[in-house]
Amino acid sequence: MKKAQTARHMRHPDTIVGVVLLVFCAIVYWLTTGFVEVPAMLSQNVPPTFFPRLVLSVVALLSVTLIFSGLGKTPKNTSRIEPAVAVTALIIVVAGVLVGLLGTMLTLSMIAVAIPVAWGERRVRPIGILAIGLPAGIYVIFSLALGIRFPTGLLLEWFV
C-alpha cells in the first residue's frame, strides 16, 4: 500500500513539472557556457552569463520547492485535451507555414474557414461571410489605412 501511495505521489503534476523545469534549467545553463567570453575590463566584472545564471539558480531553487510541495499532495483529475485543441493548434502552425506561400489574406481566409469547421460550425453562410469579410476588413483597415505591408506570398508572386 505504501508503494502504491508513493507511486501516486510521484505522479503529481507539480512534481513532474518541477523535474521538467530542473532539466530546462540544466539545458539553459549549458547554453550559457557557449556565450562568447569577454575580458573582465570590458564587462566591468559583470559577464553576460551573470544575470541569466542568477535567474536560473532561482528557478532551480523554486523548482526543487515545487517538487517537494508536490510530494505532499494527491493528484487532481485533470481533463484530457480535447481533439478540437489539437486541431486548432495544428491550424495555427499550418497557417504560420502557409503564410509565406499563400500570403496573409488567403491564409486568414483559410483560418476563417478551418477554425469554425474544426469547432463544429456547419452553417455555410456565416463561414463564407467570415472567410471573405475578415481578410477584406483587415486589408482595408491595416493595409490601406495604416499602411502595413503584409506578405503577399509566393503564389501571388508567381501569378502576378
Next chain:
Amino acid sequence: MGLPGLEYALPVFTDPLIIGLIILGTIAGVLVGALPGLSSSMAIALLLPFSVYLEPVPAIALLAALYCAGTFGGSITAILINAPGAPPAAATAFDGYPMAVKGEAGRALGISAIASSCGGIFSVIVLLFAAPFLARVAYSFGPAEYFALAVFGLSMLASLSGEAPIKNLIGGCIGLLIATIGVDLTTGVERFTFGVPELYEGIHFIPVLIGLFAVTELLSQAQSLGQEKLSIRLSAVKLPSLDDLRRIKGTILRSSGIGTFIGVLPAEGGTMAAMIGYNEAKRWSDEPDEFGKGAIEGVAGPEAANNAATGGAMVPTLALGIPGSATAAVILGGLQVQGLRPGPYLFDEQPALLYGIFFAMLLSNVLFLLVGLVGAKVFSRISLIPTTLLWPTVFALCFVGAYGLEQSIVDVWIMMIAGLLGFVLKRYGFSPAPIIMGLVLGTLVETSLAQSMIIFDQQWTGFLGRPIALIFFGLAAFSILSAPARAAFRHLLSRRDRTA
C-alpha cells in the same frame, strides 16, 4: 485644494481626436470586458502595435480608457450568465447572478455601473495626488533601490491569483529569462539568439503578450467548446434607488479605498481587490447571511474595488515604472513602444502626457457609467456571438497584431509559440500574467543589478548600506514568506487541536 495638473485637462477635453478615442476605448472596453474569455489585457495587447501610429497622449488615453471600461464590462456577463467577462468580475457573480435569477438583473447592473464608476473616479483622484508624490520620492532612487523595488514587484507575484505562489514566481523568472534573449547591452555578446538575426535585438514583448493572452485563450476556448451557459433576459438597466444608494454608500467608499490600496501594490490587480472588497462588504454587512443569495452590497463591494484597482495600479506604473497589475504591465509596454520610459523623470519631461492619461481615465470612468446604463442591454447580447465565429476573428487580429509592429513573420512565430506554450503552462497551473511582468521588468532588473554590482565593486554586501533598498528587500521577503508561514502556522494549530 484643487486637482493637480488641471491646466493639462483642457487639451484633453477639447481635442476631438482624444475624446473620440476615449469614447471608442470605453465602448470597446465594455464590449471586450463583457465577452467571456476576452479581457482588457488581451485587447490592449492587440491594440498596442497599432498605437504607434498615434501620438503618445491619444494612444495611451485609448489604452487607459479600455483598461477602465474593460474592468466594468466584465460584470455584465457575470451578472447575466454567471460567467465573468474578466477575472476581476468573478466576485460580482456571487451575488449579481442570484439577483438576476430573482428578476433583478437591471438593478444589479445599475448598482454595478454606479459602484464601478465611483471606485474608478476615487482611484483616479488618488492617482492624481499620489503619483507625483511617489515620483518625487523616487527621485532619490539609484540602481540599487530600483533593483530592490523590481525584486519587491516580482515577489508580489507570490500572492497573485493566490493558488500557486511558487509557480507565479517561476513564471516571473521565466519572463526575466526571456528578456535576456538578444545582444547583451554591456558587452555586446549574443545570448540565446541561435544565429537568428531577428533575435539580436531581443524578443519584443508584444508578440509574447498576444500569444500568452490571446492564443492561449483561443486554445482554452477550444478545450471548453459545447459548455452551454444559461442567459438571463434583461429588460432594462435600473439606476439604484435612494434606499439602495444609502445601503451601498459605505460599501462603495470602503471598497474604493481597499481597491486603490491593492492596486498600488506592484503586481496586485483587480481580481484580488474584488475578492477582498467582497469579503469586507460581507464582514461589515448587517445581513451577512444574505450574501450569495443576491445582496446588493455583494455587487457594489467587488465592483467598486476592482475598478478602484485600475487607478491604483497606474500609480507605481507611471511613477516608478513598476506595473501595478498585468494590464498595467501591458500599458507600460505601450509607453515603451512610444519611446517613453515611465518613472519619476517622466513627470518633468512629459507632464502633459501623464496628466492626459489621468484625465482620460477620469473621463472614461464617467463615460462607462453612461455607456453601461444605456447600452447594457445591447452589450448583454454580444455574449450570444457564436464562439466559432468570434475566435477565428480574434486569431486573425492576433496575427496582424504580432506582425504589425516590426512587420516580421518571426514575430508571428514567436506569438504562436508563446500561445502554445502558454496553453501547456496554463494546464499545469501557470498563469500568463507573471511571465509578462517578468518580461516587461527584465531589462530594468538586469541593468539596475549590473549597475549596482559595478557601484558596489561586485560586493553583494553593498546593498546593506542602502536603507531604502533594504526596506524593499524586507517587503519582498515578507511577501514571499508570509503565505507559507501562515500555512505552517495553521497546520501547527490544527495539529495541536487534534492532539488536544
